Amino acid sequence: VTALDREQMEGLKSIRAFLKVRTSYDVLPLSFRLIVFDTSLLVKKSLNILIQNGIVSAPLWDSKSSTFAGLLSTSDYINVIQYYWQNPDALARVDQFRLNSLRDIEKAIGVTPIETVSIHPERPLYEACRKMLESRARRIPLVDIDDETHRQMVVSVVTQYRILKFVAVNVKETQMLRKPLKDLPTVGTYTNLATAFMDTPVMDVIHMLVKKNISSVPILDRDGSVINVFEAVDVITLIKGGVYDDLNSTVGDALLKRSDEFPGIYTCSMHDQLGTIYDTIRKSRVHRFVVIDDESNLKGVLTLSDILEYTLLEGEENE
Numbered sequence: 528v529t530a531l532d533r534e535q536m537e538g539l540k541s542i543r544a545f546l547k548v549r550t551s552y553d554v555l556p557l558s559f560r561l562i563v564f565d566t567s568l569l570v571k572k573s574l575n576i577l578i579q580n581g582i583v584s585a586p587l588w589d590s591k592s593s594t595f596a597g598l599l600s601t602s603d604y605i606n607v608i609q610y611y612w613q614n615p616d617a618l619a620r621v622d623q624f625r626l627n628s629l630r631d632i633e634k635a636i637g638v639t640p641i642e643t644v645s646i647h648p649e650r651p652l653y654e655a656c657r658k659m660l661e662s663r664a665r666r667i668p669l670v671d672i673d674d675e676t677h678r679q680m681v682v683s684v685v686t687q688y689r690i691l692k693f694v695a696v697n698v699k700e701t702q703m704l705r706k707p708l709k710d711l712p713t714v715g716t717y718t719n720l721a722t723a724f725m726d727t728p729v730m731d732v733i734h735m736l737v738k739k740n741i742s743s744v745p746i747l748d749r750d751g752s753v754i755n756v757f758e759a760v761d762v763i764t765l766i767k768g769g770v771y772d773d774l775n776s777t778v779g780d781a782l783l784k785r786s787d788e789f790p791g792i793y794t795c796s797m798h799d800q801l802g803t804i805y806d807t808i809r810k811s812r813v814h815r816f817v818v819i820d821d822e823s824n825l826k827g828v829l830t831l832s833d834i835l836e837y838t839l840l841e842g843e844e845n846e
């Protein structure tokens with residue numbers, strides 16, 4: 528064990544201690560808006576509302592029973608796409624899908640149902656993180672009980688990004704994480720990477736996202752250099768307005784549909800330290816890092832869940 532290892536471990540312990548004494552409430556800004564979808568909303572309308580508001584997910588509310596009905600996310604739209612792909616003659620039916628039909632769609636194509644995990648906003652952040660890691664959720668709804676009506680109340684949704692940014696802003700010990708990625712082989716994925724080319728049919732890439740349960744696929748040129756990343760959220764603009772024709776196009780065409788606000792992709796190298804990665808998270812709304820070498824060749828993928836998992840669990844089993 529080197530001094531670098533000891534310092535790294537100390538840094539991780541500081542972050543964990545911080546997450547255990549803070550709650551989800553602490554992460555929320557003083558004022559914020561929350562868009563909640565009634566489960567009777569048409570799927571195609573929900574898409575437009577997401578796009579108009581620049582968001583990619585929303586909690587669902589069943590107004591018949593006045594209960595929280597799970598979190599709508601890009602994987603639900605991907606399920607609709609798969610259903611349509613398997614039943615191309617059913618476009619008229621797909622057009623009339625409401626959010627409460629999503630469960631039937633999921634049953635029909637045999638995938639795991641809509642995410643229903645949630646947490647009370649006053650529970651420690653550490654617990655919210657563990658729940659997300661266990662359920663592989665990228666975000667978790669905060670659900671409280673209203674004192675007067677004793678009914679469920681969706682307060683907000685916290686994402687992995689928001690929590691990691693909160694850590695990066697508030698825990699200076701993130702700077703003690705000085706081991707380079709090349710010495711941290713368990714952080715990130717470096718083998719069996721799912722990749723595609725600009726001329727790969729976009730449906731092939733969507734199938735990859737589902738099969739590997741991942742949220743992005745690096746796009747390479749013929750020399751193996753990374754030129755872009757197709758993200759699960761890109762499917763939202765692809766089927767905007769309930770038009771499914773674009774599913775027959777290539778990744779390259781699909782990426783042209785991105786909004787002008789697309790921030791670009793983030794890369795890092797095997798020489799970068801997690802401290803530097805946390806710096807980038809503090810400064811920019813990043814969802815993943817594509818790990819490349821000096822020639823821009825793909826080496827791996829480092830996602831927020833990889834960072835969160837390492838930050839919370841590395842070395843824990845030995846204690």
Ligand code: ADP
Binds near residue numbers: 665716721742743830
């Ligand atoms: P997150 O859960 O943070 O949104 P992903 O769902 O994309 O991230 O990643 C889940 C796991 O799959 C992570 O361990 C990540 O390293 C790995 N992974 C992500 N993208 C790919 C890919 N294109 N090929 C192989 N593995 C990937």
